[in-house]
Amino acid sequence: MSDYVVSLLVRIGVEAFVALSAYLLLVIGRISFGQQAFFVIGGYAAGISTALYGAPLPIGIIVGALAAGLAAALFAGAMARAGGIYFAAGSLARGELARVALLSFHHQVPVGADLTGPAGADGFRGIRALFTSGMSVTAYMVAIWGLLALTFLAIALLLRSRWGEAIRMVGEDETAAAAVGVRVGRVAGLTMVGAGALAGMGGGLFAHYATYLEPGHADVMLGVHSLAYAFIGGLGTPLGPIIGVAFDIGLLESFRFLAGYRMIIFGGLVMALLVLRPRGLLDEVTVHRVTRRLAGRRA
Amino acid sequence: MLEVRDVVTSYGMIQALKGVSLAAREGEVTCILGPNGAGKTTLLYTIAGILRPRSGSITFEGRELAGTPAPDVVGRGISLVPENRLVFPQMSVHENLLAGAYVRLGRDRARVESDLEAMFARFPLLKQRAGQAAGTLSGGEQQMLAVARALMARPRLLMMDEPSLGLAPMIVEQIFQIVETLNREGITILLVEQNARMALSVAHRAYLLEQGRIAFHGTPSEVSANEAISRAYLGIKGG
Numbered sequence: 001m002s003d004y005v006v007s008l009l010v011r012i013g014v015e016a017f018v019a020l021s022a023y024l025l026l027v028i029g030r031i032s033f034g035q036q037a038f039f040v041i042g043g044y045a046a047g048i049s050t051a052l053y054g055a056p057l058p059i060g061i062i063v064g065a066l067a068a069g070l071a072a073a074l075f076a077g078a079m080a081r082a083g084g085i086y087f088a089a090g091s092l093a094r095g096e097l098a099r100v101a102l103l104s105f106h107h108q109v110p111v112g113a114d115l116t117g118p119a120g121a122d123g124f125r126g127i128r129a130l131f132t133s134g135m136s137v138t139a140y141m142v143a144i145w146g147l148l149a150l151t152f153l154a155i156a157l158l159l160r161s162r163w164g165e166a167i168r169m170v171g172e173d174e175t176a177a178a179a180v181g182v183r184v185g186r187v188a189g190l191t192m193v194g195a196g197a198l199a200g201m202g203g204g205l206f207a208h209y210a211t212y213l214e215p216g217h218a219d220v221m222l223g224v225h226s227l228a229y230a231f232i233g234g235l236g237t238p239l240g241p242i243i244g245v246a247f248d249i250g251l252l253e254s255f256r257f258l259a260g261y262r263m264i265i266f267g268g269l270v271m272a273l274l275v276l277r278p279r280g281l282l283d284e285v286t287v288h289r290v291t292r293r294l295a296g297r298r299a
Numbered sequence: 300m301l302e303v304r305d306v307v308t309s310y311g312m313i314q315a316l317k318g319v320s321l322a323a324r325e326g327e328v329t330c331i332l333g334p335n336g337a338g339k340t341t342l343l344y345t346i347a348g349i350l351r352p353r354s355g356s357i358t359f360e361g362r363e364l365a366g367t368p369a370p371d372v373v374g375r376g377i378s379l380v381p382e383n384r385l386v387f388p389q390m391s392v393h394e395n396l397l398a399g400a401y402v403r404l405g406r407d408r409a410r411v412e413s414d415l416e417a418m419f420a421r422f423p424l425l426k427q428r429a430g431q432a433a434g435t436l437s438g439g440e441q442q443m444l445a446v447a448r449a450l451m452a453r454p455r456l457l458m459m460d461e462p463s464l465g466l467a468p469m470i471v472e473q474i475f476q477i478v479e480t481l482n483r484e485g486i487t488i489l490l491v492e493q494n495a496r497m498a499l500s501v502a503h504r505a506y507l508l509e510q511g512r513i514a515f516h517g518t519p520s521e522v523s524a525n526e527a528i529s530r531a532y533l534g535i536k537g538g
Contacts, residue, residue, distance in 0.1 A: 162405055169387055169398055176385035178349045180448065181373035181402035284389050285432075 006141050010209050012249050013144035017202025018222065019229035019241035020151060024195040026230050027159070028188050029083065029171040034091030035199045036222035037098035042068035042200020043207035043217065044102065044118060050129035050208070051116050052109050057129045061204040068200020069193050076192035080185050083174065092220070099218035123214030130208040137209070144205050148242070151198065155238040167191055199226075228270050234280025236287030243281065300325040300487050301346070301377075301456055306355035306365070308338075308345045315341040317511035318355065323456065323489045323504075328482050330490040330498040332522075332532055333508035339491040340382050342508065343458050346489075347379040348372040359456070373402045378454035382461050382491075384445040388434025392425055395433045395444055399451030411451070418447050439470035446477060456487045463494045475501055495532040499523065507532075 021035045046064030049055040055063065079090050108117035111126070118124040130140055158164050166187045169177035178184050207213050225248065232247060233240030252262045277283060301323040308316040315338045323329040333339050344350040346357055348369035357365040359375060367375070378399075387395050396418060397404065400411045419426035422443055428436060433444055442462055449457060459478070463471040471494065479501050482488050492498035499505060499519040507515040507528060515528060523529050 162401075165394075165398065165401065165404075168390065169401075172387040172389055173385050175349065175381055176387060177398075178369045179347060179373075179379045179381050179385070180398050180452065181370035183368065183370055 001138060003137070006138050008250065008254060010137070010141045010144060011253075012245050013141065013148050014202045014206040014209070015222075015226070015229070015249065016148055016242045016245045017151070017205070018199045018226040019233075019245050020155065020238060021195040021199035021202070022223070022226040023230040023235070023238060023241040024155070024191055024198070026227075026235055027171050028167055028191045029174070030091075030188070030192075031084075031088040031227065032091040032195075033088060033220065033223045033227065034093070034095035034098075035195065035226050036218045036220065037095045038068035038072055038196040038199035039203040039206070039222060040098055040102060040213065040215070040218040041071045041203065042197075043203030043213045044105075044124060045200070046204030047124055047127040047207045047213060048107065048117065051124075051127045052107075052111060055129075057133055057135075057208060060129060060208070061201060064204030064207070065197040065201040068203065069197035071200075072193045072196020073189070075196070076189040080189040080192065091223075095218060095220055095223050099215045099220075102215035102218065118213075121215065123212060123216075124207075125212050127207050127211045127213065131211070140209065147201070147205070151201075152238050152242065159238070163187075228266070231270065231280050232273055234277075234282030234286070236279070236282045236284040240280050240282045300360060301364075301489065302356075302358045303342070303346065304356045304358075306342070306345060306357060307353040308341050308350055309353050310341075314353075315511055316345065316352070319508070319511070319513055321506050321513060321516065323487055325487050326482075326485060327503040328478065328488045328490060328501050329504045329506070330492055330502035331506045331508050332492060332495050332498060333514075335493075336510075337508045338511045339508055340460055343379060343460050343489070343491060346372070346458065347377065349379075370402055373452050373454075376453070376455040378449035378452045378457055380442075380445045380449045380457065380459040380462060383464065384438075384441045386433040386436070386441050386444050386448070389432055391430050392433055392436070392444060393429045395448050396425070396451050399448035402452060414451060414453070418451065422447055438466050439473065442466060442470070442474055443477070446474075446481075450481075454486065456489060457481065458489045458491075460491045461493060462490075463492060463497060471497060499533075 018035050018039050021038065022032055025032045042064035045067030046060040049063040050057060050060035075094055079087055082090060103121050105118050106120050108115040108119055116126045159167065166182045169182050170184050170187050174184050229244030229248065230241040233242065233244035248266055252258055252265060258265065273280065304320050305318045306316055307314060307318055319342060331339050341350065345352050348367050352365050355365065356363060359377060364372065387398060396415055400414065404411055424440060425444060425447060433441065436444060462474045475497050478488060478490065490498055490502065499522060502519050505517065505519055505522045506513055515525065523533065
């Protein structure tokens, strides 16, 4: 596999985590423009734990996910009951807050001969745990996709469980969900924490591949794209957002001659889909029909 | 069975209920009439635990209920059919019904299944539509589904918030027939309505809620006998 293909697959894998994060929020009926905040928080936390304090790579990734989950919990504490435009605006502000906060975040400690750690606008260099561990980039890419597959499976199972029922009810109608006895605040809050942790995991995985992070990685376009991925792929299955990422990065990025038109095609596609298939390519109705047909064939 | 005493509920600075007291007796249909913005929905939400009262007490079957979170209220035998029906639009009729049994789904699966069959027998139309997304049903069908969903929790007290809203007169008749049937089967009903004539025809007792306060209460005939009220709510011209 060429380095280029590996790098493409790493990027798709990493962004799929952020897309799944935005997808989970869409399932509970919340539009977030700010999942990139948890992506960078996870990335910084993972990088700090491995590069500054010598944690092994897997521990670093877990620390990143936990830190992002914790940050999401703080946000959820304030925003769990906010809906619609208020939640969307709050999430947008959160993304920018994270970016601006990182611009002034300095935490450097001597590692070997150099100072390492986040240095404000200069970013956070030297996150080298992947390369000192001796793991090849290809193996790392496979590990990312393995984790992604596990995450996908976990979300799919979750959505089929009684908890998943509650999550879907909250997404469809919060008052009705409360009326049948769903603890709406708790369900929404925990889903936000889980979504934050997922974006954080993506951030940690990305940080160790890139070896470098900067506040610019919390650019609002990451959040907007993640949201669009879920809308392109479809809201009926967690496979939707992954397909959305693969389409954008895989197809549009790999056709280099399209480079200048990429955002035009992407934006146009989102618009066309919102008109033709407002709930994405794999929407609930399609998914329902396909699962029924598959079940019918088995029977 | 249900006693509400001096309940105050606020949205921020605005007091929607300014000390409401009422009682719903076991086996009866109690209706609450009142204009838009009187606090009728707020009252039902407060009893259902969706809103918390600022002060006052609510007792159900002798035990305090005020401040109990919604899931526990459902667990104690009170179900709400919300205003505007609020079915889960993308979920199928079947899933909506199961959602109604959400609080006992985990421990009571077998009973839930048999209740589901009973519900389909009671509302054959819902059985025909079982696999269909609830959002594609007509208004009357959605109201039927909303009632059936609330019944799936096996309530002893059923609260209905404007079940006639936006429905054709013929459908409204059907809905009120359902109310009467359920009441005859022993379910206590607390009914909020703007369609005063229909509501009074099935009720044993009526309350008039105006600007967050109970302005009048009595039997349906006492309500009709009150000239000012019947002029305002029943459209009967005073002589």
